Every structure is written in C-alpha cells, then in structure tokens.
Amino acid sequence: MFGFSRPQGVSFLIMLAAVIISPAFFYPILLMKVLCFALFACAYNLLIGYVGLGSFGHAAFFGMGGYIAAYSAKKWGLDPALAIIAGGLVGAVLGAVFGWLAIGRQGIYFAMITLALSQMVFFFCTQASFTGGEDGIQQVPRGKLFGMISLQDDMAMYTVVAVIFLVTFLLIHRIVHSPFGQVLKAIRENEPRATSLGYRTDDYKMLVFILSAGIAGIAGGTKSIVFGIATLTDVANAQSGEVILMTLVGGMGTIFGPVLGALILNFIESYLAQLGAWFAVTQGVIFVLCIMFFRRGILGELAARLKVAL
Amino acid sequence: MFMIFGYPSALLFGQLLLGLINGAFYALLSLGLAIIFGMLNIVNFSHGALFMLGAFVAWGLLEFLGISYWWSLLLAPIVVGAFGVLLEKVFIARLYKLDHLYGLLLTFGLALVIEGLARNQFGSSGMPFAIPRQLQGATDLGFMFMPNYRGWVVAASAGMCLLVWLVIEKTSLGATLRAATENPAIVQSFGINVPRMITLTYAAGVALAAFAGVLAAPIYSVNPNMGASFIITVFAVVVIGGMGSIAGSIVTGFGLGIVEGLTKVFYPQGSSVVIFVVMVIVLLTRPAGLFGKGGH
Numbered sequence: 342m343f344g345f346s347r348p349q350g351v352s353f354l355i356m357l358a359a360v361i362i363s364p365a366f367f368y369p370i371l372l373m374k375v376l377c378f379a380l381f382a383c384a385y386n387l388l389i390g391y392v393g394l395g396s397f398g399h400a401a402f403f404g405m406g407g408y409i410a411a412y413s414a415k416k417w418g419l420d421p422a423l424a425i426i427a428g429g430l431v432g433a434v435l436g437a438v439f440g441w442l443a444i445g446r447q448g449i450y451f452a453m454i455t456l457a458l459s460q461m462v463f464f465f466c467t468q469a470s471f472t473g474g475e476d477g478i479q480q481v482p483r484g485k486l487f488g489m490i491s492l493q494d495d496m497a498m499y500t501v502v503a504v505i506f507l508v509t510f511l512l513i514h515r516i517v518h519s520p521f522g523q524v525l526k527a528i529r530e531n532e533p534r535a536t537s538l539g540y541r542t543d544d545y546k547m548l549v550f551i552l553s554a555g556i557a558g559i560a561g562g563t564k565s566i567v568f569g570i571a572t573l574t575d576v577a578n579a580q581s582g583e584v585i586l587m588t589l590v591g592g593m594g595t596i597f598g599p600v601l602g603a604l605i606l607n608f609i610e611s612y613l614a615q616l617g618a619w620f621a622v623t624q625g626v627i628f629v630l631c632i633m634f635f636r637r638g639i640l641g642e643l644a645a646r647l648k649v650a651l
Numbered sequence: 652m653f654m655i656f657g658y659p660s661a662l663l664f665g666q667l668l669l670g671l672i673n674g675a676f677y678a679l680l681s682l683g684l685a686i687i688f689g690m691l692n693i694v695n696f697s698h699g700a701l702f703m704l705g706a707f708v709a710w711g712l713l714e715f716l717g718i719s720y721w722w723s724l725l726l727a728p729i730v731v732g733a734f735g736v737l738l739e740k741v742f743i744a745r746l747y748k749l750d751h752l753y754g755l756l757l758t759f760g761l762a763l764v765i766e767g768l769a770r771n772q773f774g775s776s777g778m779p780f781a782i783p784r785q786l787q788g789a790t791d792l793g794f795m796f797m798p799n800y801r802g803w804v805v806a807a808s809a810g811m812c813l814l815v816w817l818v819i820e821k822t823s824l825g826a827t828l829r830a831a832t833e834n835p836a837i838v839q840s841f842g843i844n845v846p847r848m849i850t851l852t853y854a855a856g857v858a859l860a861a862f863a864g865v866l867a868a869p870i871y872s873v874n875p876n877m878g879a880s881f882i883i884t885v886f887a888v889v890v891i892g893g894m895g896s897i898a899g900s901i902v903t904g905f906g907l908g909i910v911e912g913l914t915k916v917f918y919p920q921g922s923s924v925v926i927f928v929v930m931v932i933v934l935l936t937r938p939a940g941l942f943g944k945g946g947h
Contacts, residue, residue, distance in 0.1 A: 395752045397759075442934050449694040452755055453886040454934065460883045461927040468920065578883070582759065589756065621767035628760025632753055633742065 344518045348649040352597050360503050369495040370567075375607045376506040377564040382587040382599030383513050384556035389585075390594035391517055392549055393529035397452045397581050398439065398459030399557050402432040404576025405462060406558025411478040411571035412471055421484045421492060425505070425562040432558015433551050435462070440550035444543050459581060466576050477572030481565060498567055505563055509556055514596055516552065525549055586624055589631050592638030595651045601640055656917075663916055664795040670912015671905065672801055672870065675808035678904025679863040680885045681892065682812060685900045686819075687856035689832040690849055693743065693754030694889075699882030700765040701857045703875060705731050705864025707769060710780055710873045720783040724807075724865050731861035732854040739853040744846070762879075769875035777874025804866050811862060812901045819897050828852065887930045893943020903941060 345353060363372055381403055388394050406428035414424040443454040466472045473479070483492035492498045516522055527535040528542050535542050565571040574580065583606065591602025609616075609623070616623055635642050644651040655663050680698060687695045695701075708730050709723035718726065738761065746753050786800040819825035831838040831845055839845040864878075871877050892903030907926050914925040921928075933941060 389752075393750070393752070395755060397755075442931060445938050446934075449688070449751060449755065450890060452752075453694065453890050454930070456883055457887040457890065457927050457930055460887075461924050464923045464927075582763065585756065585759075618771045619767070622764055622771065625760045625763030625765075625767055628763060629742065629757060632757040632760065633745065636749075636753065 344515070346650060348644075348647070348651060349514075349596060352651055356597065356600065357507070360507065364496065364499055369499040371607070371611055373495075373499055373502045373567045374564070375604050376502050377560050377567065378584070378587060378607055379600040379603035380506050380509055380563070381557055381560035381584050382591065382603045383510060384553045384560060385584045386588045386593060386595075386599040387513055387516065387549060387556070388553040389588060390598075391522065391525045391529060392546055394546060394550070395452050395585075396439075396443075396455040396550075396553075397578075397585070398455035398457075398462075399554075399584055400576055400578060400580035401439070401459035401462040402435055402554040402557035403561035403564075403580060403584070404466065404571075404573075405435055406432040406561030407565035407571040407575045408466065408472050408478065409558070410562030411481040411565040411569075414484055414566060415478060415481045418484070420488060421486055421501075421566050424484075425559055425566060428562025428565075429555045429559035432561065433555030435558075436551045436554020437547075439554065440547045444546050444550065456578065456581070459576075459578065463573070463576050463578070466573060472571075472573075475573065477570055478565075479570050481569040481571065483566055483569065492566075502563055502567060505559065509559065510600075513556070516549075517596065521545070521548075583624070586628055586631075588638075590627060590638055592641030592644070592651070595638065595640040595644060597651050598638050598640040602638065605639075658916055661795050663913075666912045666915045667909065668795075668797060668801055668805075668912070669915070670909045671805050672908070673911055674905040674908015675805050676863050676867060676881060676904075677885055677888045677908055678812055678901045679808050679859055679866075680881065681888045681900040681904050682815060682897065683856040683859035683863075684885065684889055685894045685897060686815075686859070687853055688894045690828070690852040691739075691743065691747070691754075693746075693751055693758065694886075695853075695856065696755055696758040696882075697738070697762040697765065698758075698857070698860050698885070699878030699880075700762040701731055701735065701878070702860040702864040702867070702881065703769065703878035704734070704765060705861025706780070706868040706873045706877060707773075707864075708861065709865040709868050710778060713780070720865070720869075724862065727865045728858035728861040731864075732858035735854040735857035736850055738857075739850045743853065744850070766875050766879060773875060775874065775876060777872035777877070780868040780873050782869040800869060804870065807866060808863065809905075811859070815859070816897055816901065884926055887926050891926075891930050891933045891940060893940020895940070896942040899940075899942025 381399075385396070385399050388396055409431040410424040410428035413419040413427050414421060419427065439455060439458050442458065443451050446454060467474060483498060485491050486501060490497060492501060524535065524540055524545055527540070528545060532542055561575055564575070587602035587606050588599045589602070590605060591600065592598025610620065631638065637645060640651045654660065680702060684695060684698055687693065705727045708727040709720065712718040712723050712726060713720065742757055742761065743754065746757060782800045786803050789796045789798045790802070819828060827838065827843060828848065831843070831848055835845045867877065888904055888907050889900065891907065892899045894900070907929065910929065911922055911925055915922040
C-alpha cells in the first residue's frame with residue numbers, strides 16, 4: 342500500500358505503533374510537540390532531501406501558519422480544522438512568493454535569499470498589529486472539531502494531531518515516490534541533465550517549494566492550536582536552524598529520518614532542561630558532529646548499512 | 652540650521668552619518684564574505700560570530716591585559732585570523748569535495764557554538780567599551796556636529812577596503828589569488844601551494860570581520876548577539892551586490908548603509924526592512940546582482 346517497500350512498511354508500522362501507544366508513557370503535550378515538529382521537518386526534508394534546495398527561511402512559513410491559525414481560531418472563531426488549513430494555505434502563498442524570488446538562484450544564493458526574506462517576515466511580524474507584537478496571540482481556544490468534538494481534552498487533541506501527522510506523512514511519501522518525485526530526485530542528482538531531458542526544472546522546484554511551505558504552515562498552525570499561543574519565537578531564524586538540524590540528525594533524503602530527528606531533539610530539549618543556556622551550544626555541536634562524521638544522519642547511515650531505502 | 656526637503660539638515664546629516672557607519676560594517680563584512688567565497692566556494696555563515704569574537708578579543712585585551720584599542724585593532728584580527736586557520740584546517744578543509752550545502756551547514760553550526768558559548772559566559776546584555784581617549788568629543792563641520800569616533804570608523808573602514816582592493820587588484824599576490832580563484836589546478840601546477848593559500852584566504856576574510864568587530868565595539872556594546880543581527884543584513888547586501896566583484900561589494904555596502912540611513916529620515920518604520928526590499932527589487936530586475944557575473 343502507498344508504494345512502501347518492505348523495510349519502509351515495517352518502519353511505518355513501528356512508527357504507527359509508537360504513535361498509538363506512546364501516550365501511555367509520555368505527556369501528550371510533549372508528544373504533540375514532537376509530532377508538530379516532525380511534520381515541519383518532513384516538509385523541510387521534502388525540499389532539502391529530495392531536491393537538494395537548502396532553505397534557511399522555513400521558520401517564516403511555520404511561524405506565519407501558526408499566527409494565521411491562532412488568529413482565525415481566536416478572532417473569527419473558525420473551526421480548528423479550518424484554522425489549521427488556513428495556516429497551511431497562507432504558508433503555501435508565502436512559499437510561492439519566496440519561491441518566485443529565490444528559485445532562479447542556486448545553492449548559496451538560495452540559502453541567503455530565503456534567510457533574508459524570512460528575516461523580513463520576522464520584522465513584519467514584530468510590527469504588524471494582528472500578531473500582537475512581543476505578546477503574540479495568547480489564549481487561543483482549541484475549539485470544537487467540526488463543531489462537535491471538543492478538543493479541550495489532551496487525548497482528543499492528540500488524536501487529531503496524530504491523524505494530521507499520519508495523513509500528511511503518507512502524502513509526502515506519495516509525492517516522493519510518484520513520477521513527480523522521481524523528477525525531483527533527478528534534479529537533485531544532476532540538474533543540467535534533467536533540463537536536457539526536457540523537464541522545466543524551475544517549475545518542479547517551485548511546486549515542491551510551495552508544497553513544503555504549505556505543510557510547514559500546517560505544522561505551525563497545528564502547533565499554535567495545541568498550545569493556544571502563537572509567538573515571535575516560531576517565526577524567528579533560530580526556528581529555521583532547528584528544523585534543519587532535526588532533518589540533518591535523522592537523515593536528509595530519508596522518509597522517516599526527519600521524524601526521528603524531531604523526536605530526538607525535542608526529547609533532548611525537554612529532558613535535559615538543565616542544559617538551559619547550553620542548549621544552543623549543544624545544538625551547534627550536534628550540527629558540527631553530524632556534518633563531520635555522519636552526514637547521512639542516523640537513518641541515512643542505517644539505511645546504507647542495511648542497503649535498503651528508509 | 653537649514654532645511655532640506657522639509658527636514659532639518661542636522662537630522663538628515665546625522666542619519667546619513669549613521670547610515671555610512673552601518674555601511675562601513677556592511678562593506679567590511681561583505682568584502683570578507685566575497686573573498687572567502689571566491690577562493691573556498693562556501694558562504695561563511697560564521698562570519699557574524701567571528702565579527703562578534705573580534706569585539707570580544709578587543710574587550711578582553713583591554714580588560715585583562717590593559718592593551719589599548721589601537722593595539723587591538725591590529726591584534727584582534729590576528730587572533731581571530733589564527734582561530735580562522737584552525738577552523739579551516741580542522742573542519743572546513745574536509746568538506747571541499749562535497750556539495751557546498753555542507754559548508755553552509757557546518758559554518759552555521761560553528762556560529763551557534765561560538766555565539767552560544769559567548770552568551771553563556773557573558774550574558775546577553777553586553778559590556779560597554781570606552782571610546783579611545785584620542786577620539787572622544789565631536790567636531791563642528793559647519794553643517795553638523797560629527798562625533799570624532801564615528802568619523803574615524805568611516806575613514807578606517809574605507810581605508811581598509813581600499814587597501815584590500817589594492818592588494819587584490821594591483822599586487823602580484825593578488826594576481827595569484829585571482830588566478831587561483833579562476834583555476835586552482837593550473838595555479839597549483841605552477842608550484843604554488845594552493846591549499847595553504849586557501850587557508851590564509853579564509854584567515855584574511857575572518858580577520859576583516861574581526862577588524863570590523865573592533866571598530867564596532869565602542870559604538871554598539873560588546874555583546875554576543877551583535878554579529879547575528881548584522882549578518883543577515885549583510886547576506887542581503889551580498890545578494891544585492893553579487894559576489895563577483897571586490898569593488899562591487901565595497902560600493903554596495905556603503906551605498907546600502909546610506910539608503911538605510913536616509914530611510915530612517917523619510918520613513919522610519921521602513922528602515923529595518925529597506926535593504927531587504929532593495930534585495931527583492933534587484934532580484935526581480937537584475938537576478939545576478941548589481942555587480943554579479945551570472946547567477947550560478
């Protein structure tokens with residue numbers, strides 16, 4: 342089903358089982374945070390892992406998706422599902438703008454342009470009135486899903502987040518393993534060759550950038566509904582750095598890697614709270630170690646050892 | 652006092668000077684980035700952290716060893732340059748054969764470590780750094796009062812930029828460097844130690860960042876975040892100028908500083924984003940940048 346290979350099918354079942362039983366062992370709040378970031382990292386991976394485009398501005402989509410979902414749920418009383426979708430749509434539109442400006446430029450320029458544009462979005466969020474400036478948008482109601490199911494209960498909310506995560510995960514898997522996804526990988530491996538085969542590579546990159554930004558917006562929107570708050574933290578550059586790190590640690594270009602990366606980094610953050618101010622340094626050290634010694638990330642290395650695709 | 656476009660001239664010239672100062676730092680930092688990029692083909696994401704480190708070295712030399720600002724202007728770039736040699740040898744040199752994405756990610760991680768360590772050690776608030784005795788006070792230029800130190804910053808960085816330009820464009824060392832940028836294999840076949848040249852180029856680039864850091868120390872307080880806030884704007888400056896040309900990055904740096912200063916007068920709310928707006932316009936009209944040689 343869904344074109345999983347056998348190892349991927351097994352991994353998916355393990356992940357599914359973990360999503361179902363883990364609330365018995367850990368705080369649902371922490372797990373929901375992990376799932377939101379896992380989704381964010383999967384969206385990022387779609388771009389960096391499968392097309393080789395390194396964006397340094399993904400916080401803009403994640404944070405803006407969060408603001409839009411929080412605002413529409415609080416001020417307009419929108420259904421939480423619609424609020425999250427609105428977050429995703431705005432993320433995608435923003436992605437289209439970023440893509441329009443940056444896609445033509447490669448590699449390093451692409452990185453610098455996305456970083457600069459996301460800084461611009463950050464400044465916009467500090468000054469625009471709807472974001473609430475330094476205070477952010479607080480006390481966002483979780484509301485009732487489809488007007489019926491109250492999400493006040495953490496387990497109800499967890500179920501919704503888990504469903505959003507799994508559905509989007511399968512969607513990403515489907516995209517990657519479709520003919521479209523094959524072209525993306527061809528572009529990553531050798532763009533001039535893909536062009537010479539008649540593919541308009543810029544169009545492909547644009548589309549995947551919009552998809553990635555839209556999913557990042559959904560992740561951000563979900564997070565702000567779960568926590569009832571949207572702040573400048575989610576739209577700040579440090580957030581872009583975190584998602585890059587999660588993807589890198591888990592394994593760029595593997596389907597499950599970003600999920601594992603998000604899990605590991607969020608657990609480090611919450612269980613090693615005594616790290617405190619050392620957290621940034623720890624992140625930096627993990628970054629450097631990853632790049633120097635295991636560039637393929639945990640699952641990438643594992644997959645290479647076992648000679649399978651994960 | 653007289654008026655220009657309905658604004659008091661003192662305000663206009665004051666902001667123009669502030670703009671020039673920011674432009675001086677943009678020019679020095681983007682110059683270093685351009686030199687490093689030319690030779691190493693990586694964008695040094697730790698440039699801002701090393702700029703900050705330069706300011707901290709100057710502060711430490713004064714605080715613990717009583718070494719004056721003037722010596723720091725020479726010593727801090729040497730210390731940070733030596734640190735750059737270390738970074739290049741231990742980390743960056745191992746990545747040349749890989750996709751440049753890894754160089755980006757590595758220097759990004761290094762910046763997190765350096766800035767994180769500084770924040771843990773010194774807190775986020777920062778320490779004041781006194782303006783050297785010789786440069787205190789201000790001079791009446793007739794149309795405005797200019798604080799002496801600010802005049803010095805503009806002059807010193809313009810001088811340094813000119814010096815770097817002369818070395819690269821007019822000396823035989825610079826000619827070798829340009830040749831190695833074009834085709835390292837051929838230059839190496841002439842018996843020139845290209846790997847060492849690459850290391851020293853990186854050191855020189857980060858030494859320029861440290862020099863800028865020392866100049867910046869008395870203006871902004873010496874704090875761990877001073878580089879992070881600068882560097883993103885500098886990246887936009889680099890995108891606007893294009894990294895193809897040394898003179899181009901200097902001109903773009905100063906020019907955009909002035910644009911930013913003028914925006915503070917005419918439309919203050921826009922001053923924090925004006926450079927990014929210029930970047931967008933340039934990307935739409937001249938995708939390779941004002942002085943760029945092709946987009947790839």
